[in-house]
Amino acid sequence: MxxxxxxxxxxxxxxxxxxxxxxxxxxxxxxxxxxxxxxxxxxxxxxxxxxxxxxxxxxxxxxxxxxxxxxxxxxxxxxxAAFAEIRVEGQEVVAGGGAKLSHLVSTCVGDGLGGLESLVGIPGTVGGALHGNAGAEGTDIGQCCVEATVMTRTGKILTRTADDLRFSYRKSSLDELVILSARLRLEQEDPAELARRMQKVWIVRRSHQPAREWGTGCVFKDPQGSLAADIIEQVGLKGTRVGGVEVSDVNANFITVGQGATSDDVRRLIDLIRGRVTESLGMDLEVQLEIW
Ligand SMILES: Cc1cc2nc3c(=O)[nH]c(=O)nc-3n(C[C@H](O)[C@H](O)[C@H](O)COP(=O)(O)OP(=O)(O)OC[C@H]3O[C@@H](n4cnc5c(N)ncnc54)[C@H](O)[C@@H]3O)c2cc1C
Structure with missing residues (x-):
């Protein structure tokens, strides 16, 4: 070393x-x-x-x-801590890439800043969310991002401003090695109303996703105009198991891992789903989960 x-x-x-x-x-x-x-x-x-x-x-x-x-x-x-600070500046919030997305969402709701409340319950960090433009309920984090500070693969620190940031469905132009922090611009709203909206999204999310937290994964991107979960269910794979990994019977776009599960089981299950969807519907499901 x-x-x-x-x-x-x-x-x-x-x-x-x-x-x-x-x-x-x-x-x-x-x-x-x-x-x-x-x-x-x-x-x-x-x-x-x-x-x-x-x-x-x-x-x-x-x-x-x-x-x-x-x-x-x-x-x-x-x-x-140095990468996880969250600071509210009027209608803007500066969040470290390592801050938890849940912490950012609750800070904004508590301070009466609207725009991110639909992202409640999405696991992970602000950096991960910006990298893949995480979203739910027709909202995504990129819609609020006006600036980002990043570190390149050679260790250089750059500021990327709104005019050179592009966000689309689960994609962003923030592809440098590290998103150090981002500035998000939000709308001033009544905190009680925001909290109500956030709770509503949370309740719906809980009923559509596996109840477990750890040991779950969201596997595919939704193709335009449809839900990956519906497609997987349509080809009869809800509940299918490979080794220790199973397609969730609550939402077929989620997998749950059990005792003895391996990454190879997950990859085999992904291949099986993609193969069946192509064979039955002539469609190619794009994998959201990153394989390292
Ligand atoms: C139960 C469950 C529910 C989910 N629901 C949703 C949902 O509703 N909507 C949705 O969009 N996604 C959802 N996801 C997927 C996942 O939560 C999101 O993609 C999330 O934004 C990933 O963030 P992370 O910090 O965990 O990133 P990681 O999984 O750690 O990394 C993902 C990618 O981001 C990069 N990355 C992470 N941090 C940084 C950084 N600081 N700088 C640069 N790159 C970075 C990594 O290199 C990697 O390429 C769900 C996942 C699970 C398990």
């Missing part, structure tokens, strides 16, 4: 990744880094660039499946 010399206080070798991932399965990462401030982070990124070492950013781990054989290179976990 010569290329990491001087960084040993926040980089570990061969770290189990499963505890950091929503699905709780998968192999270890070759190196795992938990920097506590931005200088450590940029030093690490620069070293990895010099060495051509693969490097990935982990948020809340709710959209990642780690392969059974493990993840080569460095995985960075940006959960330290």
């Amino acid at each position: 010569a290329f990491l010399s001087g960084l040993e206080h926040f980089v570990r070798a061969n770290e189990a990744l499963a505890p950091y991932l929503w699905l709780r399965i998968g192999g270890p990462s070759e190196y795992f880094a938990e920097p506590t401030h931005v200088d450590d982070l940029s030093l690490l990124v620069e070293r990895c660039a010099e060495e051509d070492m693969p490097i990935r950013m982990l948020g809340g781990g709710s959209n990642i499946l780690a392969r059974s054989e493990g993840v080569p290179g460095v995985v960075i976990h940006g959960s330290a």
